[in-house]
Amino acid sequence: MDHSLDPKKLPKHLAVIMDGNGRWAKQRMLRRIVGHQKGVETVRVIVEECSRLGIGYLTLFAFSAENWLRPKTEVKALMALLKQYIRSETTRMMQNNIRFNVIGNRADLPEDVNREIQATIDKTAANDGMLLTLALSYGSRQEIVAAARRLAGEVAAGRLAPEEIDENAFTGTLFTAGIPDPDLLIRTSGEMRISNFLLWQLAYAELYFTEVNWPDFDKHELARAFRDYQSRERRFGMTSEQLVDTPS
Numbered sequence: 001m002d003h004s005l006d007p008k009k010l011p012k013h014l015a016v017i018m019d020g021n022g023r024w025a026k027q028r029m030l031r032r033i034v035g036h037q038k039g040v041e042t043v044r045v046i047v048e049e050c051s052r053l054g055i056g057y058l059t060l061f062a063f064s065a066e067n068w069l070r071p072k073t074e075v076k077a078l079m080a081l082l083k084q085y086i087r088s089e090t091t092r093m094m095q096n097n098i099r100f101n102v103i104g105n106r107a108d109l110p111e112d113v114n115r116e117i118q119a120t121i122d123k124t125a126a127n128d129g130m131l132l133t134l135a136l137s138y139g140s141r142q143e144i145v146a147a148a149r150r151l152a153g154e155v156a157a158g159r160l161a162p163e164e165i166d167e168n169a170f171t172g173t174l175f176t177a178g179i180p181d182p183d184l185l186i187r188t189s190g191e192m193r194i195s196n197f198l199l200w201q202l203a204y205a206e207l208y209f210t211e212v213n214w215p216d217f218d219k220h221e222l223a224r225a226f227r228d229y230q231s232r233e234r235r236f237g238m239t240s241e242q243l244v245d246t247p248s
């Protein structure tokens with residue numbers, strides 16, 4: 001482990017917007033899909049490293065609800081890669097005690113991809129190490145609207161009083177029910193935006209942006225992000241003095 005990292009102060013939940021595969025490939029005169037293939041290798045490395053470091057929850061934005069708008073050939077290639085990744089990683093997830101999870105509109109995904117996802121979710125269900133969540137066909141606004149609709153349905157059916165809709169009820173209706181909010185969000189490739197990812201859940205996350213494209217992101221870049229995170233003071237609206245006085 002990197003000795004300048006405090007193992008007690010690592011994020012409990014790390015969320016990542018894995019961006020820059022296409023640009024990585026373009027810079028090398030390669031096809032975009034080659035960038036995605038290389039990106040999958042980074043996923044393997046980062047999943048393994050996070051699990052080794054004892055990160056409780058790792059959530060990776062792998063395919064957004066908006067990514068369906070990309071050229072058909074790219075979408076098809078991404079779906080094939082996804083299926084291949086899940087299939088080939090199940091054994092390693094078992095070895096590392098990782099539980100697999102997916103958030104997003106699974107109904108939009110091809111049937112064969114969904115079958116692979118379900119098989120891995122089932123197989124890893126009893127693991128109690130890191131929870132690895134892939135966000136697939138995921139859009140945060142869609143998630144929030146669906147939650148509102150579900151709660152409204154409960155109210156209309158007389159099973160819930162409007163006053164019972166509080167932050168907890170809302171949080172429990174999202175795809176991420178039961179998962180603590182991310183402490184740290186990393187986005188690679190120099191883009192500084194959220195792109196419809198975990199809008200509700202990121203309310204108090206620390207944000208970390210790096211110019212490095214996802215295929216070039218590695219353990220050292222991860223350690224760098226964690227070091228930066230450890231240097232921050234998370235005040236949650238309070239003052240610095242209050243935090244010193246409050247034993248954590």
Ligand code: IPE
Nearest residue numbers: 018019020021022023024062
């Ligand atoms: C991220 O890389 C992967 C996905 C969104 C699926 P991009 O494909 O967005 O790469 P850039 O942003 O075009 O470089």
Ligand code: IPE
Nearest residue numbers: 017018019061062063064195
């Ligand atoms: C966000 O990346 C989605 C994923 C990383 C899966 P995009 O590359 O799609 O984001 P925008 O469209 O540039 O904001």
Ligand code: MG
Nearest residue numbers: 019020021022
């Ligand atoms: Mg991108």
